[in-house]
């Protein structure tokens with residue numbers, strides 16, 4: 001594996017999940033694999049889980065890790081081509097990424113969408129420039145349109161807690177929020193669930209339709225009550241509008257999941273990627289109950305990152321062996 005930016009970079013979904021769960025039982029099984037290899041984790045936006053879990057995963061594999069919050073600690077980055085840099089930006093992404101290519105063996109990048117210009121965000125311009133100019137194997141730590149480490153984690157968590165002998169019903173439900181949030185987490189979750197062996201439903205208010213490239217095969221309804229019927233897992237998340245790009249169309253509190261609504265489900269477990277705003281997106285009564293999986297889910301971030309880094313390290317070693325063999 002050279003890139004991990006979407007589900008399309010994975011050829012064997014269930015094999016990946018199985019291997020991640022194997023790491024959960026044997027965290028240090030490949031402690032030698034990352035020896036003398038350096039992972040660079042570059043954040044253009046805040047993070048708690050992604051930063052800590054990916055760092056821990058790399059340490060479990062014996063790697064060295066360097067973290068930089070480039071938005072706060074680095075030179076102001078120019079990402080556009082063809083501009084005269086006589087304003088506030090100091091360093092171009094071409095040089096910044098190129099230099100990172102000299103220091104690291106694997107690069108992780110977090111770059112949120114601006115939510116102003118849909119075409120720009122959905123082109124994944126910044127992520128693609130880091131890939132191109134660093135020349136490194138790259139893992140997305142959440143980009144303009146996707147959060148694949150989170151989605152892999154979510155599939156691992158669902159697999160662990162799924163009922164025996166039948167496909168689980170998984171429901172993604174929109175939740176209210178005061179701020180405009182990216183579509184990256186729901187896009188990515190939908191994209192992974194559509195490829196997984198689950199029965200998948202999405203529910204949201206009118207105007208919150210996701211880009212259809214991520215939702216092929218999902219049942220989509222505006223009726224939350226109907227969607228929740230017999231659910232085994234409820235994935236709660238706010239996102240801003242894709243159609244009226246980046247806008248908050250409603251903050252209707254009736255869309256916040258309640259304990260009463262859990263009554264129509266199949267004793268559903270409640271998931272959220274975190275951070276979560278209590279009693280705005282999701283009630284404290286649910287978060288503090290045994291129905292919530294959010295802490296265990298966040299714990300699984302380590303195993304998702306570890307299996308991805310392992311596969312990148314293996315591909316790297318294989319490539320180096322081939323170069324030695326052919327003398328190129």
Ligand SMILES: NCCC[C@H](NC(=O)CCC(=O)O)C(=O)O
Nearest residue numbers: 142179181182184185273274275
């Ligand atoms: N990495 C997980 C989610 C990150 C981001 N949430 C946020 O920005 C929350 C901000 C707030 O609640 O003010 C999102 O939804 O994509």
Ligand SMILES: NC(=O)OP(=O)(O)O
Nearest residue numbers: 047048049050273274
């Ligand atoms: N879920 C998640 O990605 O959390 P952070 O934004 O804290 O990394």
